[in-house]
Amino acid sequence: MYRNKTFCRTLVATAFAAVLTLGPDVSFAKDNVFDVVAPFEIGGLDPSVSGFIFQRMQITETLLEVDAKGQPLPALAEKWDVSDNGKRWSLTIRQGVKFHDGTDLTAEAAAHSLNTARKKTGVLQNAKIEAIKAEGNDVIIELVEPFKPLLALLAHSSTKILAPAAYGQNDAVQKVIGTGPYQLTLLEPPQRLAAKRFEGYWGEKPTIDKTTYLAAGRGETRTLMAESGGAELIFQLDPPSIARLQRSNNVKVITGAVPRVVVLKSNSGSGATAPVEIRQALSLAIQREGIAAAVLRAPDTGATQMFSDNLAAWHNADLSPLAYDPDAARKLFDAQGWRKGPDGILQKDGKALRLRMLTYSDRPELPLIATALQAQLREVGVDVEVAVENASAIPSAHSDGSLQLALYGRNYALVPDPLVTLLGDFGHGGSEWGPLGWSNPAFDKAMTTLLASNDPTEQQQLRNEIVALIQHDLPVIPIAWYRQSIAVAKNVEGASIDPFERTFGLTKMRWSE
Structure with a gap:
């Protein structure tokens, strides 16, 4: 060494x-x-x-932190309160906090950072915010309508609090001065x-x-x-x-479950994959556990539904798991009029079932998974061309409607409450990292109701319904659940993996004796 x-x-x-x-x-x-x-x-x-x-x-830090289950914890805001109508949130700023330039953290400074974040593309746009202002030692956030996951937004990295001196003309960040x-x-x-x-x-x-x-x-x-x-x-x-x-x-390897999922996205609005039966057939042709064991070398991470049980609130234990059944896949293709041609590729109306799958190499496992999927889908008569491009190719193909298939990893807890990411990705037909051309009124209704519900039992029922609708329609097809991995030097103690991937855990680590 x-x-x-x-x-x-x-x-x-x-x-x-x-x-x-x-x-x-x-x-x-x-x-x-x-x-x-x-x-x-x-x-x-x-x-x-x-x-x-x-x-x-x-x-840098945010007003709120989260625990291992994604529940809010005090950080730069030491306590919070919400009005009965859910439209006014008061967050009390912690006293005695200094920015790195020696100035004091104040409610005014915090409100300024949040207002600056509001003007840019980011998670705060998920909430319909009417105003953010300072009142004494409190930051007041006034909403047009209630938004239950607001605290989760205030734990997201785009809402970090910076010192006034960090901002220049037009509130452009010119220095990173945090707390x-x-x-x-x-x-x-x-x-x-x-x-x-x-x-x-x-x-x-x-x-x-x-x-x-x-x-x-x-x-x-x-x-x-x-x-x-x-x-x-x-x-x-x-x-x-x-x-x-x-x-x-010389090193220790640590692995841990994180709320990231490898998904296969298809065009639900046009082309061969528009019928739900075709997306179901594609799913039935995928041997997830084989991919998990042979490609990811992580047995038992084949995705039987969107979320693994490490996100207990979003894992529906009563849901029938996504299964591998190539014979059932062939029957679904056949019922949709696809017949095997002389080269073994399915055909319909004189056109072969050939699909282009976009993926990227930033996550090195994705091209390997794409190759495995290519072989598995070929077994049921689907010819897949794998194109390894920049990650930006996927949102670009989504925007112009040319996307047929895309394989990518998606962290559904970028904001600690997965509801926020699901709302952005799946709501109202989907977005660039969500479905393309998908519409399900029942899904939209369940999401809207969940955002307004105060009943924990009803909230859980709605989460289960949302997961079940994704499982049925498969606007994106879950492939594998992620386990994050890190290598740590042997002379370091206290290393661990943050399940929400918010921190490397520097403050918890120390040099060993």
């Missing part, structure tokens, strides 16, 4: 110069610095673009940042003094850095790397 970090990073930079650009004057190479490597580039300073990086590195346990000391988008412990932090002080973040898109690069001792925490490993690193004496 290479134990000198300077040498390790020189090695990586030489081997992967197109990915990593490391300078000799940066603290990345110094020992006693906790280095994090992940695939996510730093797109800029704005919270709507890269807020999740600063949140995961615990540089977190770590203070930014270096920022070089799109690849790296460095931070140090903020001694004026209002909460428990971390034991790790300095940390860095490096964006490395290629899985091979991250694996090499794990093996060589070039970083303390490597986030998101592909299945072959997990097996390889589990044999290493």
Whole structure:
């Protein structure tokens, strides 16, 4: 093992110069610095673009936090209250909190950050907000109509609270000045940042003094850095790397369930996949557990419904599971008029059933899953062309209506309450990371009722109904549930995986004796 970090990073930079650009004057190479490597580039300073990086590195904070079950916890807001009609929320700002520039956190500063976030594309647009203002030590949010998951929005990274000095002309973010346990000391988008412990932090002080973040898109690069001792925490490993690193004496591999699902999206509005029976047939042709075991090397993660039981409120235990039954798939195709041609491909009205599946390599498992799906669907007579492109190709094809199939991973708890993401993805016919051309009035009614319901029993019944409608219509077809994986240096203790992928957990970790 290479134990000198300077040498390790020189090695990586030489081997992967197109990915990593490391300078000799940066603290990345110094020992006693906790280095994090992940695939996510730093797109800029704005919270709507890269807020999740600063949140995961615990540089910035939001008004609310969440526990392991997604329930709201006090953070920069120490308590909250909602009016009887659900339209006025009062959040009391925690006293004694300092921004990294030494100024005090106030209700005015918090309201300003939220109002700035409102003007941009982000989760706050899910709630119909009439006004956000400061009254004494409270932030007041007035809604046009009730929105139950508002607290979940206020825990999202795009709603982080920054100091007044962080904003420039037209409220553009010019500096990242947060309140977190770590203070930014270096920022070089799109690849790296460095931070140090903020001694004026209002909460428990971390034991790790300095940390860095490096964006490395290629899985091979991250694996090499794990093996060589070039970083303390490597986030998101592909299945072959997990097996390889589990044999290493230098790192620990930790895996944990997260509310991310691999889904196959089809065009529900036009083309061959418009009939629900065709989408059901595609689903029946998929051997999910085989993909989970052979491709993901994670048995028992084949998705029998949209959500696994780690999101208990959204997992319907009474729902008949999605099954593998190629004979039943063939019967459904046949009933829709598709007959096998001389080349084995299904035909109807002189046209072969040939579909183009878009996917991307940012998540290295996706092209492998796409290849497996291609082979499985070929067995029932569907010819699939796999196109590995940039992730942006999927929303682009959705927008122009040319999308036939798309394979991607979707985190339905980007906002801690999955209802918010489902509302954006599936509501009113779907969006670019949701269905295309799908319409189900019963689904829309259930979502609307759930947003207004105050009855926990009714809420659960509605969640079960929503999941069941997705299971029947399959506007997106669940393939596999995710297990997140990280590699952690052996001299680090306290590492874990945040089930909501909000933090790398720096404040919980420490150097071992």
